[in-house]
Amino acid sequence: xxxxxxxxxxxxxxxxxxxxxxxxxxxxxxxxxxxxxxxxxxxxxxxxxxxxxxxxxxxxxxxxxxxxxxxxxxxxxxxxx
Amino acid sequence: xxxxxxxxxxxxxxxxxxxxxxxxxxxxxxxxxxxxxxxxxxxxxxxxxxxxxxxxxxxxxxxxxxxxxxxxxxxxxxxxxxxxxxxxxxxxxxxxxxxxxxxxxxxxxxxxxxxxxxxxxxxxxxxxxxxxxxxxxxxxxxxxxxx
Numbered sequence: 001x002x003x004x005x006x007x008x009x010x011x012x013x014x015x016x017x018x019x020x021x022x023x024x025x026x027x028x029x030x031x032x033x034x035x036x037x038x039x040x041x042x043x044x045x046x047x048x049x050x051x052x053x054x055x056x057x058x059x060x061x062x063x064x065x066x067x068x069x070x071x072x073x074x075x076x077x078x079x080x081x
Numbered sequence: 082x083x084x085x086x087x088x089x090x091x092x093x094x095x096x097x098x099x100x101x102x103x104x105x106x107x108x109x110x111x112x113x114x115x116x117x118x119x120x121x122x123x124x125x126x127x128x129x130x131x132x133x134x135x136x137x138x139x140x141x142x143x144x145x146x147x148x149x150x151x152x153x154x155x156x157x158x159x160x161x162x163x164x165x166x167x168x169x170x171x172x173x174x175x176x177x178x179x180x181x182x183x184x185x186x187x188x189x190x191x192x193x194x195x196x197x198x199x200x201x202x203x204x205x206x207x208x209x210x211x212x213x214x215x216x217x218x219x220x221x222x223x224x225x226x227x228x
Binding site: 059075076078 | 139140193197198199201205214222
């Protein structure tokens with residue numbers, strides 16, 4: 001699936017998007033996999049309360065299932081307006 | 082309903098005139114405009130706004146449709162810019178049309194409250210002393226509870 005990063009999450013990980021092959025069942029499982037990869041992921045995902053997640057462009061929670069999902073995005077709380 | 086996400090400036094006069102035209106059954110039009118504000122003590126050179134193309138338009142459309150249904154609006158308009166803006170520039174505007182002013186005002190406030198913390202935009206401030214992402218405010222999250 002495509003994994004997208006925005007704002008300081010993008011800066012910490014160093015790329016705006018990447019393709020990830022995973023069998024993770026939920027968003028939280030995917031986050032756990034990514035954290036084990038490299039220090040920069042650990043740094044970006046160290047505090048999940050500071051992060052928001054969208055699955056197929058819809059805001060959701062970290063326990064959301066990933067079955068059939070095409071796109072997942074991680075970002076800080078939004079600051080529009 | 083019209084939802085626009087664009088980098089270039091918009092003309093609030095022309096947008097408001099166009100929005101008001103063709104709504105003869107609507108007695109009230111409310112508009113709100115957000116402007117890049119300079120920072121006291123640490124002059125702002127620019128504000129950079131990042132967004133999530135695709136999700137931004139979908140989120141704004143959903144928020145606007147909810148407002149239209151709940152306040153029985155005749156129409157709603159949301160324009161939000163992204164990219165590099167300098168102090169004094171207009172960031173965004175909303176407009177609502179309803180039969181009477183109360184619904185138009187309330188719906189405009191609802192739109193503002195929701196697009197502050199539920200539309201995927203992120204602001205970055207560039208000042209003389211450095212750059213930093215704007216942190217979300219607890220008040221902005223709390224503001225949603227009244228709806």
